[in-house]
Amino acid sequence: xxxxxxxxxxxxxxxxxxxxxxxxxxxxxxxASRLLPSGPPSPQVVALxxxxxxxxxxxxxxxxxxxxxxxxxxxxxLDTVGTQANQGLFQRFWHRVVGDxxxxxxxxxxxxxxxxxxxxxxxxxxxGTDVYAPVDGTVVGLAAYVLxxxxxxxRLEIQPTDAPSTVVVITRIKPDPxxxxxxxxxxxxxxxxxxxxxxxxxxQALARFTNxxxxxxxxxLHAAATLAVP
Numbered sequence: 001x002x003x004x005x006x007x008x009x010x011x012x013x014x015x016x017x018x019x020x021x022x023x024x025x026x027x028x029x030x031x032a033s034r035l036l037p038s039g040p041p042s043p044q045v046v047a048l049x050x051x052x053x054x055x056x057x058x059x060x061x062x063x064x065x066x067x068x069x070x071x072x073x074x075x076x077x078l079d080t081v082g083t084q085a086n087q088g089l090f091q092r093f094w095h096r097v098v099g100d101x102x103x104x105x106x107x108x109x110x111x112x113x114x115x116x117x118x119x120x121x122x123x124x125x126x127x128g129t130d131v132y133a134p135v136d137g138t139v140v141g142l143a144a145y146v147l148x149x150x151x152x153x154x155r156l157e158i159q160p161t162d163a164p165s166t167v168v169v170i171t172r173i174k175p176d177p178x179x180x181x182x183x184x185x186x187x188x189x190x191x192x193x194x195x196x197x198x199x200x201x202x203x204q205a206l207a208r209f210t211n212x213x214x215x216x217x218x219x220x221l222h223a224a225a226t227l228a229v230p
Contacts, residue, residue: 038062038130040188046105046134047121048079049221052163055187057123057134057170057217058195064124064210066105070113071120075220076166078118081105085209110205124206124216127197131173131217133185135160142181145171153196158185159224169220172196 038059047054082105141157154175158168175193199213207214
């Protein structure tokens, strides 16, 4: 019995002694959605301007938040689609009484900019996320987007087929190398570029409602004849 007990102790010490290395903990693998290209979005109207329907420019699974704020000089007001997520108490009560939009789209009212509070549309996504055309049309302008005195990606101007008297202006993106002035684009199909990382350049308002730095693209609508030169 003594010999058997001694054998058991010896085996236990060999199995759990200090000579054995502890198990190595490995980090969980990154989500597959972060490793693969996002692909085009499903057809979804995110904003309206008269008869013009502005489509979601980013795959829905990659959108972090949607916000509206005042745009640059001359930007036209956009009609929102969906429900304001940060509306006041009275607005929430009123919408419960009269009913609300059937759309599941939720957006946030942001501060800043000029003119109408809904003249600039921000669609948030992580830097590097693919951006697609929000309207059918023709690229009529492609220049540097200037922020804090330096060029930061591109300022892209698209003349919509359904509203040729206006121009949709997309900023805060790195343009696709194949994109040129005069090229035709198709909503939700033509890749315009990718979202830029501007988190080190400015404090982004959309970050209040996301779990990241708030990177996003901005879309505005201008009258073609009064489009301001950047």
